[in-house]
Amino acid sequence: MIAFEHVGKRYGGRFDALANLDFRVRRGEMVFLTGHSGAGKSSLLRLLMRLERPSRGRILVAGHDIDRLHASQVPFYRRQIGVVFQDHQLLFDRSIYHNVALPLEIQGAEPREAARRVRAALDKVGLLHREKALPIELSGGEQQRVGIARAVVNKPALLLADEPTGNLDPQLSADIMALFEDFHRIGTTVMVASHDLALIARLRHRTLRLQEGRLVADEEAA
Amino acid sequence: MSRETPSRRGARAQRATAGGRWRSWLRHHRAMSLDSASRLLRHPVGSLLTMLAIAIALVLPAGLWLTLDGARLLDAELDESATLTVYLEKDVGADEAGRIEQALAAREGVASTRLITAAEGMAEFQQALGLEDALARLPGNPLPASVVIHPQDPAPAAVQGLADGLETVAGVEEVRLDLAWLERLRHLAELGRRVGLGLAVLFGLGVLLVVGNTIRLAVENRRQEIEVVTLIGATHAFVRRPFLYSGAWYGLGGGLLAWGLLTLGGDWLAAPIAALAASYGASFALPGLGLAGSAMLLGCSTLLGWLGAWIAVSRHLAQIRPR
Numbered sequence A: 001m002i003a004f005e006h007v008g009k010r011y012g013g014r015f016d017a018l019a020n021l022d023f024r025v026r027r028g029e030m031v032f033l034t035g036h037s038g039a040g041k042s043s044l045l046r047l048l049m050r051l052e053r054p055s056r057g058r059i060l061v062a063g064h065d066i067d068r069l070h071a072s073q074v075p076f077y078r079r080q081i082g083v084v085f086q087d088h089q090l091l092f093d094r095s096i097y098h099n100v101a102l103p104l105e106i107q108g109a110e111p112r113e114a115a116r117r118v119r120a121a122l123d124k125v126g127l128l129h130r131e132k133a134l135p136i137e138l139s140g141g142e143q144q145r146v147g148i149a150r151a152v153v154n155k156p157a158l159l160l161a162d163e164p165t166g167n168l169d170p171q172l173s174a175d176i177m178a179l180f181e182d183f184h185r186i187g188t189t190v191m192v193a194s195h196d197l198a199l200i201a202r203l204r205h206r207t208l209r210l211q212e213g214r215l216v217a218d219e220e221a222a
Numbered sequence B: 001m002s003r004e005t006p007s008r009r010g011a012r013a014q015r016a017t018a019g020g021r022w023r024s025w026l027r028h029h030r031a032m033s034l035d036s037a038s039r040l041l042r043h044p045v046g047s048l049l050t051m052l053a054i055a056i057a058l059v060l061p062a063g064l065w066l067t068l069d070g071a072r073l074l075d076a077e078l079d080e081s082a083t084l085t086v087y088l089e090k091d092v093g094a095d096e097a098g099r100i101e102q103a104l105a106a107r108e109g110v111a112s113t114r115l116i117t118a119a120e121g122m123a124e125f126q127q128a129l130g131l132e133d134a135l136a137r138l139p140g141n142p143l144p145a146s147v148v149i150h151p152q153d154p155a156p157a158a159v160q161g162l163a164d165g166l167e168t169v170a171g172v173e174e175v176r177l178d179l180a181w182l183e184r185l186r187h188l189a190e191l192g193r194r195v196g197l198g199l200a201v202l203f204g205l206g207v208l209l210v211v212g213n214t215i216r217l218a219v220e221n222r223r224q225e226i227e228v229v230t231l232i233g234a235t236h237a238f239v240r241r242p243f244l245y246s247g248a249w250y251g252l253g254g255g256l257l258a259w260g261l262l263t264l265g266g267d268w269l270a271a272p273i274a275a276l277a278a279s280y281g282a283s284f285a286l287p288g289l290g291l292a293g294s295a296m297l298l299g300c301s302t303l304l305g306w307l308g309a310w311i312a313v314s315r316h317l318a319q320i321r322p323r
């Protein structure tokens, strides 16, 4: 599903944020990305979303070199990736329902079909009863679940999450991770960046560890 | 993962019939035009001020254009009065004068002729000056016969050429034409046209700037939203659409206000203009915009608004990169 081939990313011409990354992720796999702050986790995910382009090497997603995508194709590429952000990136002037519906609106989905999928996604994260609320009325954990619902509403083949539990207490973090495991179980390829080592250790999935932009460990689930 | 996607589920979600795509495109246009209109209405004072600025920028060139349009009508009226007077030699008799008139009428470039015999000339002269008694005491008629000629082409150069040709006709003493003031008026009209065009271009740019600036602020206000939708796969066209509609609404609103101002202004100026024209013995009135003119004004203003928004959004989108 994902192949990094000797990928390097250099910011500002001097500083290597990522160096010589070489790994593969199989379809349907669930992978954790760890490393302390500044190790390059976000940079790696941004490369995958094609928000940045590699300075060296190639990134293949489903066999396609994503650096070769024309600018006009990039939106269509992104529609097939669900992304969960640490700070949710919700739109605060519209309801939970319309936040989750946003990807479908962008794709021009038929409204009745969209409504069905939005409700299904909200039901999955346990927030169906809050669909009319505004994001500001929700707790941090609930907002993050809305972010997840939005990421999965168009059933992406690949789900990326950048520190989705960063601001949450341990119990909420575990709940969120359990959601990602559910999507993994139905066949979605999932990649979660996190530095919550205790939680990751308990969940037993493949873990890529970055340190100063290098891949220092690639441990299969025990 | 391009469009021939690895995920069957994803593929099914992406695949849409041409009709479905067309419907969803229309749906988004409808939604965005209404959404941007309601955003404008949510800030009525600010929107109105922007539209008023647009209207003021439109009124001046449009008003000048109307004035010139009126001047063109006046021009046609003046063309009617572009005539040459051919004075025949003093010793040409009445029969001879008739023959000369026919010869002149047959010449190329002459539309019509009218013979004024010496006696008729004297009568007109007396009437015009009110000097009947004094002139009646003159021993003979000092005036020559003359032929008034309407040229086919009233353009100054053509009239001058015609006059030069008539000078050489046997029995013609002198050809008179008074083109100076006609020409002056034409130059003035031409000057007006150019000033009008220049103003239209300048004020059109002004409209672009007004709309561009307003839209730039709107884009800035919705920056986070733009970043988020870009992150989840919105195309530039999708992001631009609501702003283009806002720009078009601003333009249309400004155009309507300009239309109102022009109508009011026309009514307000009508009486003094008519009085002024009458004092020159001409009939001149500012023409109204009419249906075609109104459509043109609104069309241009809407297009300018749209274009201003397009420029502002495109310039700005290049700078907005999702974090």
Ligand SMILES: Nc1ncnc2c1ncn2[C@@H]1O[C@H](COP(=O)(O)OP(=O)(O)O)[C@@H](O)[C@H]1O
Pocket: A011, A012, A017, A035, A036, A037, A038, A039, A040, A041, A042, A043, A044
């Ligand atoms: N846009 C950028 N320009 C310059 N340096 C950057 C940029 N983004 C990230 N970096 C640097 O790259 C390194 C890796 O950052 P990041 O990928 O955010 O790490 P992590 O997510 O693991 O904390 C950091 O040193 C960071 O300062």
Ligand SMILES: [Mg+2]
Pocket: A041, A042, A043, A162
């Ligand atoms: Mg990070």
